[in-house]
Amino acid sequence: MKTEVAYMKMNNFVNMSKRVLFTIGLPLIIYLALGILRPDIYFKWSTFVMLFTQSISYAVVGWSMVFGMSVGLFDFSVGSRVILAGLVGIHMALYFGVVGFILGIIVSSLVMAAFTGGAYAFFKIPSIITGFAALLIFESMATIYQKQFSVIVDDNIKVFGTSPGIYMIGLLSFISVYLIFNNTKFGYQIKAIGGNENIARSMGINGMKLKVMTYIVGCAFLAIAAMIKVGYTGTMLGVTSMQSMNQCFTPMMGVMIGLYLTSCNPIIGVFIGQFAITVVSSGLVALGIESRLQNVVVGVFLLLFIGLKTNGEKLFSKDKMHKKAIE
Template identity: 35%
Template sequence: MGTPVVDTPGKKKISGTAKGYLILFGLVVLSWLIFKILTPSNFGSPANMLSYFQASLIATVGAVGFYFVMVMGMFDFSIGANIMLSAIVGCVFASRFGMGYAGLIIGSIVTGSIVGLLNGVFYVKLHIPSMIVTTGLALIYESIANYIAGGVEQTLPSNLRAFGQMPGNIILAVLACVVAYIFLNYTKIGTYTYAIGSNEFVAKNMGINVDKYKVLAFILSGAFLGVMAVLTISYGSSMVAVTGMASMSRNFVPTMGCFFGLAFKKYGMPLQAIVIGEFVINIIFFGFIAMGAPTAIQDVITGLALLIIITVTTKVTKGEIVK
């Protein structure tokens, strides 16, 4: 819920949602301006910004799904393994089995949902932290992906890459975000998700089947990660199965987008914050690439910048209780 507008004599306060948008767009402008000053010749043109935004849409789709899990206070270390496995299965159905776009979309989303279901069921049945459960399961998903791929890089045929460029990528990403918004704001799942996230004990006393909705949150997250897998393999054209938790490198960008969503939940705009937040992350990322900075330096400075952003945007007011 956004902060209501309060009228005071001689002074008008903007609503919480408007304040949230101002902060987010301020971050976009600030991050663009810094790198535009540092490297004016090869960064930040309108064409560049459109390219950055398209790249950000990939992680945005996964982040809006993962938000259902994170807002309940749970975590998922199998995001990267899910994306990898879903993309490989979708590619196999699309090309090897000749099912085209139907195989790519259905194969990826169904696989992502099954992975989410397994994560949720194991989590509620084993009664151990979600981080531990999903870390162990990630190793299994990586092995399955490697077995299906046969140790060979899976390449999506060039005639099946419409979701890797405009307008296909934007259409699919917008549809995913709209579905997430509807689930979060107009369904029982969304209502109970927030109730459990706010206070699980109270939610149980209200008669909410907490375990059921935690499993549903993981399934929803998995389905959106399946859509992210479609965008990922369409954009990059191929997917390599990795093992030994190497897939975890794919966890961080969607997770960072979720932090924006959690930070701006108090303004009543978590999903909008994820979309713009992922854009900010990509501006910073491509800014360092334009500067020619080493990858290690990029990761350090990007991490520090995001810590500062999240710290500022989640500043706790006096007397507020943080869960």
């Protein structure tokens, strides 16, 4: 009996080690590969810290999207909402200081989420279309709005994007999103709807209500992302012609990797995915690859990762019959 228990414990330990190795293996391999190519840059502590810090900002945006993406919603208005919320925060900070900054960002983020989610529920149209419409509205509002005041912030606001503030905010965000995703009724129901909406509905879960809630809950993390971004760059600038979409693509890729990284919790996976993407992107800069080509490489990386993850069993199975059955 004792041997059996010991064997089980050993087995669990081996499985856990495998999972941890696989989870951190992805960014680790990329990092080491880049380190071999450019040891002068990558084998420096400061580089690691810089990449880690950058990943926090993207990961928070990713965490705001993880709820919606889990239930099949694709919202491209995320970037424009960060920009407009950041601008409202900066404007409010001029009158009410840090409190105004925080409240301005939270309230405006909530209003924008309610508008986008409400439009999705009211018109019952695909989330991509609602997202694009919202993006156009918020981008235009941001560019008009930013002309009304100075968009350079004081040092007291910069604490949100610099050490140690950014790490504390990142950690708090991680704990909150982890708890919401894994330890609330909302998180449980999100996973059920994402798994099979029809069955989940027959189990009494209100799919539409839950989807609208993903906009509202996600907006809290978008607000945090806006605070970090303003603090990190010291400003916020409005953009037009759908350029704000750039701000949601990278986090979106991180979320995709996170949701496919089955060896760990998706919330941890989002950060790992984000870190991997950040390392790849920065590595391409370090290697002197032209910016347009960087997007190609990042795109190929995403395709390869998800392609291998989805078809890995089929590709690497030695048993022909098993392969055929998987097909």
